[in-house]
Amino acid sequence: MTIRSISKFRPWLIVGLLFIIALLNYIDRTMITTMRSSIVGSIPMSDAEFGLLTAVFLWVYGIFSPFAGFLADRYSKSRVILFSLFVWSLVTWMTSFATSFHELLLTRALMGISEACYIPAALSLIMDYHKGPTRSMATGIHMAGIMAGQSLGFLGGWLAEDHSWNYAFTVFGIFGICYSIILIFLLKDAPKSHDKVTEIVAEKVKFGLSLKVLFSNRSYLFIVLFFALISVVSWLIVGWLPTYFQEKFHLSQTQAGIYSTGYVFTAAIVGVLVGGALTDMWSRQNKKARIWVPFIGLCLAAPAIFIANYSSLLAVSLVCFILYTFVKSFTDTNTMPILSLVVDGRYRATGYGVLNFCGTLVGGIGLYFGGALRDADINLDVIFQFASLLIILAALCMLMVKPSPNLLAEK
Template identity: 60%
Template sequence: MKNTGEISINKSLFYPWLVVALLCVVGCLNYLDRMMITTMRGSILEAIPMSDTQFGLLTSVFLWVYGLLSPLAGFLADRFSRSKVIIGSLFVWSLVTWLTSRATSFEELLLTRALMGVSEACYIPAALALIMDYHRDKTRSLATGIHMGGIMVGQSLGFIGGWLAENHSWTFAFTIFGVIGIGYSLLLAFTLKDVDKTVDHATGSSRSPIGFGDAVRNLFGGKDYILAIIYWGLISIVGWMVVGWLPTYYQEHFDLSQSMAGVYATGYFHTASLAGVLLGGFLADRWSRRNPRGRMLVPLYGLLVAAPAIYLASGTSILSVAIVCFMLYALTRTFTDANMMPILCLITDGRYRATAYGILNLFSCIVGGLGIYAGGVLRDANVNLNKMFEVAAAILLACVAVMYFIRPDPEKASSELN
C-alpha cells in the first residue's frame, strides 16, 4: 500500500513549487561546479603546468561526455525514479568536485572532468521531467523558467571560483562546493519525492516499463520532434556563439578593457536572460489557456524581436545601443529556454519526456561546440565579428520558420485550454 504521507505531499498545492525551489539550488550548483574551472585558469596552471590546448581539453571532454550520455541519462529518468536519479547525480558530481581538489596532474584533472560529465548529464532531463510531472498545464512554463533562472544564477556565479582561488587556493573552491553539494543531496533524500509513476496522470492508464529503443523509435517517428531537434540545434549555435564571442566583440569593437567588456557581456546579459526565462514562462502559461499553440508562439515571437536586435547590435558604433540590443536579444531568446520542455510535452509521448530532452541536449552540445569552433575558424580567416553576428540573426529567423511548423498533439493541447 502506498505511503499516505507521500500522497499528501504530492497532492499539496505547496509541494510542486517547493520542488521547483529545491531544484533551483541544484541547477545553480550544477552550472557553478562546471563553470568554476574556467575562472581560475591562472591558479590551476601555476599548480599544474599544462598547455592551452590541454586546458581547453578539460572543458571539451566534459562537454563531449555530457552530450553523448544525455539521451541515456534521460532514459534512466523515464525508466526509473526521477528523484533518485537527481539525488544520485548531485551526490556523484559533488563527490567528483571534491575529488577534483585532490588532483595533482593533468591526467587526473581530465579524468575528474570526464566523470563530472557523466554525473551531470543525468540531472537536467530528470529535473525538467519531474517539474513537468508536478506542474500540469497552467504553470508548466513558469515553473520551468524559474528553474532555468536558477541555472543562470549558477552561470553568473562562476566568478566565485576565481575569487576563492586568488584568496586561498584553486583546490579550496572545489572542496567547499563539493561538500555543500554532498550535504544538499542528503537533504534532498528526505524532501524530494516522485509523483506516482505507475499511473499516467494525463490518461489515468497504467504505465508499463519502457525500453530505450522503443523510446527512440517513438520519438523519431514524429516529424514535430525532429523539427524540435532542428530548432534546438540552430538556436544553440547562436547561443554558444554569442556567449563565446561577445566579450571579445565588446573589447575590440568599442576598445574596452578586458574587465569592462566582461561586465557588459555577462552582468548585463545574464540579468536580461534571467528576466527573459521568467517573462517567457509567465506569458506562455497565460497564452496557452486561450491558444493551443501558445507555448510555441511565445518563443517564435521572441525570436522575431531577438533577430533584429542582434543584427542592430552587430552594426552599431554606439556602445549603449549595442548593450541595449544584446540585452533585448538575451531577454527574448530565453523565452525558448522556459518553454522547450513544455513544448516537448505537447508533441511527444509522456513516457519519454526525459529521454526526449536528453536527445535534445546531445544535439545542443554537438552543434554548440561546432558553433564555437566555427567562430574560431572565421576569426582566423579574419572574418569580422560583426559578420558572425549578422549570420546569427539569420539563423534565428530560420528558427522562427522551423517553430512555425511544429504543431501540438490536439489531445494534449486541448487539456491546456480553459
C-alpha cells in the same frame, strides 16, 4: 496547514529544491574556468590542455545525455536526480585531491557523465508536477537557477585567490553531498493517478524503442532542428561577445567582460521569469501559447542582433544585445513544455537528452567555425549577422511544430 494546501504547495517546493540543484550544477561545472591561474600555477599545463578540461566535459556530457534522459524515463526521476547530484558532488570533492593534469581530466569526464543525468530528469519531473497553466513559469524558475549558477561561477576564482583552487572544489563538493542527503526526505516523484494514461506511462520503456518513437515524430524533428539552430547562435554569442565588444568599441578586457556577461546574464534571468509568466497567462486563452511566445521572442531577437552589429554606437549595440538575450530566453523557459505537447510522458526525458546532445555538439562546432571564420579575416559583425538568419530559421521550425491533441489538453 491542510492536506489540500500542502498538495498545492508541493509542486512549487519541488521547483525550489531543483532551483538550488541547478544553481550548484552550473557553479560546479563552470568555476574551473575562473581559476585558471591558480590551477596552472599548481599543476603546470599548456593552454590547449587547460581548454581540454572544459572540452572533455562537454563531449562526455553531450554523448551521454540521451541515455541519461532514458534513465529518468525508465526509473524514478527523483532518484536519478539524487544520484546525479551525489555523484557529481563527490567528483567535485575528488577534484580537490587531483595532483596531475590526467587526474583533472578524469574528474572532468566523470562530472560530464554524472551531470548529464540531471537536467532531463529535473525538467521531466517539473512537467509531472505542473500539468496545468504553470508549466512555463515553473520551468523558467528552474532555468533562472541555471543562469544564476553561470553568473556565480566567479566564486571559484575568488575562493582560489583567497585560499587555494582545491578549497573551492572541497566547499561545493561537500555542500552538494550534504544537500543530496537532505533531499532524500524531500524530493519525491509526482503522485501517480489511476487512469489508463498513467498506467501506460508507467510501463517500462526501452532505449531503442524510445529513439524510434521520437525520431518518427515529425514535430519532434522540427524541435531538434530548432534547438540545434538556437544552440549554434547561443554558443557563438556567449563565446565571442566579449571579443566583439573589446575589438569594435576598443574596450578593456574587464569592461568587455562586464558588458557581455553582467548585463547579458541578468537579462537572461529576467527573461526566463517574464517569459514563463506571460506564457502561462496566455495559455489560459490560447492552447498554443507555449509555441507562439518563443516564436514572437525569436522574431524580435533576429532584428535585435542585426541592429546591434550594424550600429557603431556602444549604447545601441549593448541595448540590442540585452533585448536579444531577454526575448531569446522565452525559448529556454518553453522548450520542455513544448516538448511535452508532442511527446508523451514515457519519452520526455529521453527526448530532452537528445536535444542536449545535439545542442552541445553543434554548439561546439559553432564555436570552432566562429574562430575559423575570424582566421579567414571575416569579422564578428558578419558572423553575428549570419546568426540572425539562423534565428529566423529557428522561428520557422517552431511554427512547424504541431501539438498532439491528447497532450494539448494538459497545456
